[in-house]
Structure formats: structure tokens, C-alpha cells
Amino acid sequence: MWAELDDAMTADGPGPESVCEGIKVCLRQLPNLPTLPEIVVRLNELLENDATGAADIAGLLNDDPALAANMLRAANSAFYSGRWSAPLFSVRDAVARIGFREVRNLCLAMGVVNLFPDKGKTITHRALWEHSLVTAIAARAISRHASGSPDEDMCFVAGLLHEVGILILDQYFHRALADILHTVKSEGRPAGDVERELLGMDHAELGAELMGLWHMPEPVASSIRYHHVPEEADPACRPVARVVAAADLVCNRHGSKGCLEPADLDADDALLFTIPQEKQQELFAEIEACARKSEVFMAIALGGPSAADSGDRPHTHS
Numbered sequence: 001m002w003a004e005l006d007d008a009m010t011a012d013g014p015g016p017e018s019v020c021e022g023i024k025v026c027l028r029q030l031p032n033l034p035t036l037p038e039i040v041v042r043l044n045e046l047l048e049n050d051a052t053g054a055a056d057i058a059g060l061l062n063d064d065p066a067l068a069a070n071m072l073r074a075a076n077s078a079f080y081s082g083r084w085s086a087p088l089f090s091v092r093d094a095v096a097r098i099g100f101r102e103v104r105n106l107c108l109a110m111g112v113v114n115l116f117p118d119k120g121k122t123i124t125h126r127a128l129w130e131h132s133l134v135t136a137i138a139a140r141a142i143s144r145h146a147s148g149s150p151d152e153d154m155c156f157v158a159g160l161l162h163e164v165g166i167l168i169l170d171q172y173f174h175r176a177l178a179d180i181l182h183t184v185k186s187e188g189r190p191a192g193d194v195e196r197e198l199l200g201m202d203h204a205e206l207g208a209e210l211m212g213l214w215h216m217p218e219p220v221a222s223s224i225r226y227h228h229v230p231e232e233a234d235p236a237c238r239p240v241a242r243v244v245a246a247a248d249l250v251c252n253r254h255g256s257k258g259c260l261e262p263a264d265l266d267a268d269d270a271l272l273f274t275i276p277q278e279k280q281q282e283l284f285a286e287i288e289a290c291a292r293k294s295e296v297f298m299a300i301a302l303g304g305p306s307a308a309d310s311g312d313r314p315h316t317h318s
Contacts, residue, residue, distance in 0.1 A: 020200025027168075027209055036214045037111030039064060043104045057103060058092035067107065070300045074098060074106055079296045105156055106297065109133060112160065113301040116167040122177045123170050126298070128163055131251060133294035136160035139247035141286045145279045146246075148239030151219070155243045158223035161216075162244055165207030165224075173199075192228060204228060250287060 027033065042060055046052045061068045068091045074080055075094035076087050088094050095103050118125035139159035143152040169177040176198060183194045195202040208225035222237035223230075223244045230241035 023173075023199065023201065023206065024209060027206075027213060033210075033213070034112075034115035036216075037107070037115070039067060040104065040108050040111055043107055047100055047104060052100070054092050054095040054100075057095045057100060058090075061091050061095070061103075061107075067110065070110060071095065071098065071103065071106065074296065074300055077296055101153060105136075105153075105160075106300065108157065109136075109160060109297045110301040112164075113298075116164075116171060122174045122181065123166065125167065125170075128166060129301075130294060130298055132160050132163050133297050135162060135244070135247045135251045137294055137297075138251055138287045139243050142243045142246055142250075142283060143240075145283055146239065146243050148242070150239035150243050154217060154219050154223070154240050155247075157216070158220045158227070158240055158244045159247050161207065161211070161220070162224050162227045162248060163203065163207070164210060165203030165205070168206055168210065169203060202228075247287075250284075 039060070043057065046056055046060065058068075061071055071091055071094045072088060075097045080098055081088075085097075088097060098106070113129050116125060136156045136159035139155040140152045143150045143155040166177070169180075180191065180194050180198060183189060184191045187194075192202040192204070199206075204225050204227055208221045211221035211224055218234075219237040219240040222233045223241040226233040226237075226241045227244045227248055230238060230245040233241035
């Protein structure tokens with residue numbers, strides 16, 4: 001069905017409204033649609049219990065030897081341990097060093113990065129995930145300064161997943177995505193306009209559809225849906241949407257670009273309605289460190305060396 005819809009996206013094919021409905025039906029019916037990693041679901045359940053301790057989380061992680069090894073790798077990296085900290089060999093100690101929320105965020109990052117294998121024909125998934133991870137970490141940093149008291153964990157999750165709609169397009173509609181990218185580049189038109197013209201929806205709306213199927217909290221789904229136009233989000237979801245929009249735009253401006261860059265907002269404007277002016281310089285310095293942290297996340301999620309790995313630390317696998 002996906003292939004049929006992709007083939008139909010031609011000048012004489014069905015209108016964008018029909019294509020849009022077809023895409024939504026496919027999302028609901030696709031038998032191998034990526035699902036939220038079970039480990040993240042179980043971690044969320046544990047973290048909702050105030051009595052949960054490091055041993056409980058370590059016990060869950062130890063059910064997945066590869067994940068446990070990655071947590072040890074993260075904890076023993078220079079980024080998390082500092083130059084003089086003693087190496088850790090216990091997953092429980094790794095959880096205590098990294099922190100409960102950070103463990104959950106690492107598990108989410110590792111899980112979703114591997115949900116979409118880099119088999120698309122149009123974009124490089126690693127570059128997209130690098131942008132998404134920097135955006136996620138920047139969104140969490142921005143949330144600590146932003147008005148409206150946005151939840152920093154929701155900001156991280158929404159930042160991490162804000163471009164997931166592009167991955168769906170690349171995996172199942174790569175010819176349509178190639179046409180969109182070509183038109184954006186050759187005609188200089190906003191990506192969202194081109195997507196809606198061809199698909200009847202943009203990648204942000206497509207990503208929000210997937211969030212609904214994953215039963216993500218409404219502020220996460222809404223922030224993904226409106227990360228280019230945060231003022232259109234429901235008032236209850238707007239603080240998170242504004243933070244994700246600001247993080248996305250700042251990351252695009254400072255070198256971690258997404259595949260479909262927004263054309264209608266300026267990064268500084270996004271910050272103005274999110275961050276007090278006297279806090280902005282402090283925030284930019286904090287965001288500069290986000291790229292280094294995202295390197296750790298990417299190296300752990302995809303395998304391979306990271307500049308933040310400490311050369312004299314063991315990478316114990318249990």
C-alpha cells in the first residue's frame with residue numbers, strides 16, 4: 001500500500017487530501033510500524049514510582065546486556081565521569097552516576113535511533129539524528145530558562161522526535177521526499193508548503209500522527225506537530241512547543257541543520273518569546289556544549305568511538 005501511494009504521487013495522481021488520508025490509514029495498518037521501545041515504556045513505569053531506586057533500574061537494564069553495556073560506556077565516558085573519577089564496573093553504579101532521568105533519555109535515544117534503519121534513498125539518517133539529539137539536549141537546556149514552566153523531559157522527548165515524520169517519508173515515500181527536497185532547493189519555497197501541496201500534510205503532522213499511535217503525552221505530540229509554528233499549538237501545550245521551536249531554530253542556525261529547514265521564523269525571535277533577554281547569552285554558552293553531549297549519545301546509540309570516551313576506562317559488558 002505504501003508503494004502504491006508513493007507511485008500515485010504524480011502530477012496526474014490523486015489530490016493531496018486523498019494522499020493525506022491514505023498515509024494516515026497506512027500508519028494505522030502497517031504491520032511493521034516502529035513502536036516505542038519496550039524498555040522505555042518499562043522505565044517510565046519505574047520512574048513514576050517514588051520508591052524506585054538505582055537497583056531497580058539496573059535490574060531492568062541487565063535484562064538487555066547490550067543496553068547495560070552501553071550504560072556502563074556512558075557512565076565511564078569523560079563526559080559523565082570527569083577526568084579523575086574511578087571507572088565503574090556495576091550497572092547500578094552507572095545508573096547512580098548518570099541519573100535516573102538521563103538513563104531514561106539515553107535509552108530513548110538508543111531505542112528510537114535504531115527503530116529506523118538507514119535504508120532510505122534520500123537522506124542520511126545519522127545526520128538527521130545528530131540534529132535531533134542536539135535539538136533535544138538544547139530543548140532541555142532552554143526549558144530551564146523558559147517562561148511557562150515547560151516540563152524539561154517532555155521538551156527533550158519532543159526535541160528528539162521532532163523530525164521523525166521525515167524518517168517515515170524517507171522509509172516509505174522516498175520518491176515523494178526526493179521531489180519535496182528538490183523543489184525546496186530549486187524554487188526556494190518553504191518545505192512545509194511543498195509538503196502540504198504534494199501530501200496534504202507536512203512532516204510535522206506526520207510525526208504527530210505517529211506520536212498518537214505511540215500514546216505519547218499530548219504536549220509531545222502537539223510540540224512535534226507545531227514545531228515550526230508554535231503559536232498555533234493549544235495553549236496548554238504551547239510552552240513545550242515554543243521551546244522545541246527555539247531549540248530547532250537555534251540548532252539550524254549554529255550548524256546542526258535538519259533536512260527541511262523552516263523559513264518563516266528567526267532563531268532570535270524564537271528565543272525572544274521563550275527566554276528572558278538577560279538569560280540568552282548564558283543559554284547560548286550552554287547550548288554550545290550540547291553538540292559534545294550529542295556526540296556521546298550518537299556514539300553509544302550507533303556504536304563506534306566518541307571523542308568523549310576516556311581511553312583508559314574499561315567498557316565492561318555486565
